[in-house]
Amino acid sequence: MKVATHIVFGECCLFAASAVFDFHYETPSVLAAAVCSVLPDADYPKSWLGHQLGSVSEDLNRLFGHRSFLHSLLALILATISLGSLLWWITGQSSSTIAVGVGYGSHLFADMMTLGGVQLFWPSRLIAVFPGRDEYRVVSGGNSERVFVALALMFALLFYPVSRVGFDGLIYRLGGADTLYGRVTKVIDGDTIEVEAQGRSTPVRLIGVDTPETVAPDQPIGCFGPQASEYTKQILADRLVRLEIPRIGDSEDAYGRTLAYVYLDADGDGRYERLFNEDLIELGLARTTDFPHTYRREFERAREEAEERGAGLWNACPDMESWAS
Structure with a gap:
């Protein structure tokens, strides 16, 4: 998927998580979710992030391959602990740690909607994909991805106000x-x-x-x-x-x-x-x-x-x- 798709979906997931699990966030968390939503593609030299990393991305690709270690639950846990702890120390906001996990995890979630799936349980070579018919899966650069990002943007805009006031605040306002x-x-x-x-x-x-x-x-x-x-x-x-x-x-x-x-x-x-x-x-x-x-x-x-x-x-x-x- 394109970098914009992952960023939009990452923010959608952050807003939704904030609304459902009742935590509030500030600008550092929004930025953390956006950055971490593209991090797993560091192992793909043809991606936007891969172009920025250059030889580092090529080395990661040779070492692990695409959608393997960096697209696994193990990488999600390691990124959340390491980057999340660093951001918590810098910003003093626990929501930054949550944003790292949500942003990184949103990438894995999105890639599981494609035909290729991900090696979610690396080092196992088992490919994890969401169940469903192949013709309904997201194809990178195709119409299905444009529909996906449009839906993600719509839900992000819906969840954003709820994430700022909470479900209880929304109910009280409506009342x-x-x-x-x-x-x-x-x-x-x-x-x-x-x-x-x-x-x-x-x-x-x-x-x-x-x-x-x-x-x-x-x-x-x-x-x-x-x-x-x-x-x-x-x-x-x-x-x-x-x-x-x-x-x-x-x-x-x-x-x-x-x-x-x-x-x-x-x-x-x-x-x-x-x-x-x-x-x-x-x-x-x-x-x-x-x-x-x-x-x-x-x-x-x-x-x-x-x-x-x-x-x-x-x-x-x-x-x-x-x-x-």
Whole structure:
């Protein structure tokens, strides 16, 4: 198959794996999947990669032949361990290791759809191909490959948005949310407030964030809890906010507090687009919760970035397990 076919299919597999197995990725992982999706063809001098490698590709071809060792499960494992570990060390992202395995494996998967197949269980000479009639297999450079890459591109475009928000985030978005405007009358702690809306006071628990405890009667004050509470007071006290309450899932927690995203009108244009929940995470004032919600993956990415920067509690609190959940 052509190099473009393998790259498109590799990205399709990465997006699909992220959506199904619930891991998020960044640009290094996308690049790793693309590069590794063409690596097995290093043993084929006539391929694009073979031309780039020159004599190295010819040596590999003489030593192993095409679609043998480099197209085997053993090579997949070795590449994932070696290249994946190196990228993990460089980027600090475990998703880079997964991307190496997915990208490399996608090449083997694609070549098993052709007539030639691959020696998947090398050094055994057994040829592995997907079952099916020969006339329906992919032929390199033919119409069947063009159809294959078109389908791979279509599925990649479908899986990409799901891979960014997750299946749970997609479901919550499709379910919609109720909107309520009100004024913050009291800040209880960093992630809990009271909002006066429609003539009554409503206790609100911010979805997806968890600031250290400061008011629980049976628990000590958590590390960085006072700072988180003070920030919430400074920003939200006596301020008009927009509450977004998802229609899917529970609308209240076990304590009867409304679960909501809190939006601010940061620019004074009446649009209320600044998500305060995410602000707490980006500033290192809260960790994320692990239950499904609309912005879980976005919050996780923000939390990882805050932790890498050593923002707020990620620098000040060495013992994270001392927090109350």
